[in-house]
Amino acid sequence: MQRDVGSLPLAPALRARLVAAGFQTAQELLDTGPCGLSKEIGISKEEALEALQVVRQECHSDATQTAGAPGTSRKCTALELLEQEQAQGFIITFCSALDNILGGGVQLTKITEICGEPGVGKTQLCMQLAVDVQIPECFGGLAGEAVFIDTEGSFMVDRVVDVATACVQHCQLIAEAHQEEDHLKALETFSLESILSHIYYFRCRDYIELLAQVYLLPDFLSEHSKVRLVVIDGIAFPFRHDFEDLSLRTRLLNGLAQQLIIIANDHKAAVVLTNQMTTRIGQSQSTLVPALAAAVPAKEAAIPAGGHCPNLHAG
Amino acid sequence: MALLRAALCPGLTAQMVPLLRASGVRTVVDFVSSDLEDVAQKCSLSYKALVAVRRVLLAQFSAFPANGADLYEELKSSTAILSTGIPSLDKLLDSGLYTGEVTELMGAPGSGKTQVCLSIAASMSLGLKQHVLFLDSTGGFTASRLYQMLQAQAEDEEEQLEALQRVQVTRVFDVYEMLRALQELRDSLSQQVLSSTGPLKVVLIDSVSAVIYPLLGGKQSEGLALMMQLARELKMLAREFSLAVVVTNQVTRDSSAGPLKPALGRSWSFVPSTRVLLQSKEATSEKTNTRRIASLAKSPRQPTGIQVVLDVGSGGAQELSPATPTQGL
Numbered sequence: 023m024q025r026d027v028g029s030l031p032l033a034p035a036l037r038a039r040l041v042a043a044g045f046q047t048a049q050e051l052l053d054t055g056p057c058g059l060s061k062e063i064g065i066s067k068e069e070a071l072e073a074l075q076v077v078r079q080e081c082h083s084d085a086t087q088t089a090g091a092p093g094t095s096r097k098c099t100a101l102e103l104l105e106q107e108q109a110q111g112f113i114i115t116f117c118s119a120l121d122n123i124l125g126g127g128v129q130l131t132k133i134t135e136i137c138g139e140p141g142v143g144k145t146q147l148c149m150q151l152a153v154d155v156q157i158p159e160c161f162g163g164l165a166g167e168a169v170f171i172d173t174e175g176s177f178m179v180d181r182v183v184d185v186a187t188a189c190v191q192h193c194q195l196i197a198e199a200h201q202e203e204d205h206l207k208a209l210e211t212f213s214l215e216s217i218l219s220h221i222y223y224f225r226c227r228d229y230i231e232l233l234a235q236v237y238l239l240p241d242f243l244s245e246h247s248k249v250r251l252v253v254i255d256g257i258a259f260p261f262r263h264d265f266e267d268l269s270l271r272t273r274l275l276n277g278l279a280q281q282l283i284i285i286a287n288d289h290k291a292a293v294v295l296t297n298q299m300t301t302r303i304g305q306s307q308s309t310l311v312p313a314l315a316a317a318v319p320a321k322e323a324a325i326p327a328g329g330h331c332p333n334l335h336a337g
Numbered sequence: 338m339a340l341l342r343a344a345l346c347p348g349l350t351a352q353m354v355p356l357l358r359a360s361g362v363r364t365v366v367d368f369v370s371s372d373l374e375d376v377a378q379k380c381s382l383s384y385k386a387l388v389a390v391r392r393v394l395l396a397q398f399s400a401f402p403a404n405g406a407d408l409y410e411e412l413k414s415s416t417a418i419l420s421t422g423i424p425s426l427d428k429l430l431d432s433g434l435y436t437g438e439v440t441e442l443m444g445a446p447g448s449g450k451t452q453v454c455l456s457i458a459a460s461m462s463l464g465l466k467q468h469v470l471f472l473d474s475t476g477g478f479t480a481s482r483l484y485q486m487l488q489a490q491a492e493d494e495e496e497q498l499e500a501l502q503r504v505q506v507t508r509v510f511d512v513y514e515m516l517r518a519l520q521e522l523r524d525s526l527s528q529q530v531l532s533s534t535g536p537l538k539v540v541l542i543d544s545v546s547a548v549i550y551p552l553l554g555g556k557q558s559e560g561l562a563l564m565m566q567l568a569r570e571l572k573m574l575a576r577e578f579s580l581a582v583v584v585t586n587q588v589t590r591d592s593s594a595g596p597l598k599p600a601l602g603r604s605w606s607f608v609p610s611t612r613v614l615l616q617s618k619e620a621t622s623e624k625t626n627t628r629r630i631a632s633l634a635k636s637p638r639q640p641t642g643i644q645v646v647l648d649v650g651s652g653g654a655q656e657l658s659p660a661t662p663t664q665g666l
Binding site: 025026028029030031034035043044045046050080096097098099100101103104106107108131132133255269270272273274276277280283284286287 | 339340342363364404406458471474475476478479480481483484498501502504505506507508509510511513516517518520547548550551553554555559562563566570
């Protein structure tokens with residue numbers, strides 16, 4: 023496997039020096055060894071050793087991928103993907119109209135964006151989803167946990183208590199109607215306390231905290247492997263006010279979007295973002311459009327909740 | 338600029354390399370451009386041996402000029418024109434995707450780029466029975482949507498499943514992963530590993546801007562270098578292995594009322610030979626808008642500005658038939 027030196031994830035200054043010294047492939051670097059490398063380029067032995075470790079890791083992961091190592095390999099045929107998608111569950115919203123538009127509910131491994139005017143119910147829907155993701159499998163849920171990243175401070179715990187209580191009651195009614203053993207067993211663990219304890223809440227006050235939280239999320243998710251939903255309530259808020267450099271904003275949002283897709287894909291979680299609406303003033307009329315629309319390529323349909331979505335809450 | 342190594346060419350022995358290095362001759366370019374008599378004296382090596390080595394190095398490393406007529410013959414025999422399966426898009430592209438070239442689809446989010454890519458993958462895999470490689474960097478590849486398109490085009494379930502197996506999907510969310518995937522492809526094609534790959538003719542990359550955008554701009558200098566690395570990989574793949582490479586790109590505006598222009602800047606604009614802009618038609622009274630306008634923004638063969646209307650509805654991207662005005666989901 024002859025990897026080009028320019029395509030290895032090394033520091034740019036180091037890469038430039040390697041290319042200037044005449045190294046072309048990763049194999050040449052590995053052959054030279056750390057002492058030779060530090061002499062050729064004029065870097066310390068520790069730096070050369072670190073660089074060679076990175077190169078070795080890259081080449082090693084190349085080799086394992088071509089050997090067909092399962093698990094972290096992201097290569098598959100469309101048929102295998104279809105089977106995976108068909109076996110995947112959805113997070114239901116308890117609003118059948120909404121579930122119908124979404125094709126069954128909020129999809130795992132995809133990013134869903136919810137946008138709407140202030141007060142229309144975006145945070146309510148997110149809280150509902152954070153409870154719904156925890157419904158046990160025998161009731162048709164995913165038995166997962168939820169991460170809630172709040173940037174606007176609109177998360178009300180008493181409201182979540184209401185939603186959770188209603189959801190537990192709903193499941194109890196189903197269990198009474200069907201009288202099956204696994205239903206009753208699942209209900210023992212599905213209580214208000216367990217629901218609340220499985221919603222991991224993070225409060226981010228500005229865009230730097232938000233970015234840091236998202237970049238640290240993969241480590242958190244590897245420890246808590248049952249998380250199936252990541253909600254970022256208010257992705258527009260930290261980026262809209264007080265941001266002078268617009269190109270930096272676009273770059274940060276794009277990087278954030280890529281990081282979220284990696285999280286959604288690797289951990290089989292659904293990522294839900296809420297967005298604000300802004301007015302685009304046209305020539306003859308003005309229209310309401312989602313803010314930050316062009317910057318964050320949302321993967322699923324944005325639902326412009328116009329306030330006429332019935333039965334949004336379970337209780 | 339390759340380093341001089343012991344086994345680089347037959348005449349270059351392990352003893353010669355450190356001697357040459359001591360007198361300042363480190364790379365092939367240094368060797369070939371230096372005065373050999375001087376070097377022979379300084380390193381106390383035989384002049385004849387050095388001349389022989391130079392001849393071999395020149396043969397190995399220099400590029401040879403080709404005759405225009407030979408090039409044309411070679412092009413005629415190796416280039417294929419692959420129909421995309423969408424007649425109106427074929428008209429735009431001068432009868433289809435040309436192998437050996439990079440074609441770009443650009444548009445705003447929701448303009449139908451991924452749908453057109455899926456449609457191309459479906460028709461190539463089903464109609465032309467070609468293997469397709471889909472590099473997905475946005476998470477937008479939905480196998481059930483591809484299956485839906487295949488179901489609309491073929492009745493037989495066996496055929497549909499076979500077609501699905503011919504589409505190879507690799508998820509790359511990072512520019513280094515994308516470079517790695519492309520180099521893996523290059524290695525497997527040059528070693529002619531047939532096994533699961535089969536006759537690969539089309540590589541679809543959705544999207545290139547998603548992995549490059551976070552690196553461009555500001556004080557970062559490596560973004561441009563990585564972008565050009567990627568460009569070089571794509572062009573090399575297309576040219577050496579006669580593949581048709583399709584990439585998708587975003588669009589930006591200079592100001593809020595300015596015209597749409599492709600993202601990734603001027604340096605990237607030299608990479609694709611053909612550029613197609615996808616736009617949604619202005620919202621009409623119907624709720625479900627599946628119509629898209631594709632216009633030619635750059636082409637080596639056709640005049641730019643040609644527009645066609647596509648429908649990205651349930652059967653995959655199709656041209657709009659004049660009889661049925663709407664074809665909702």
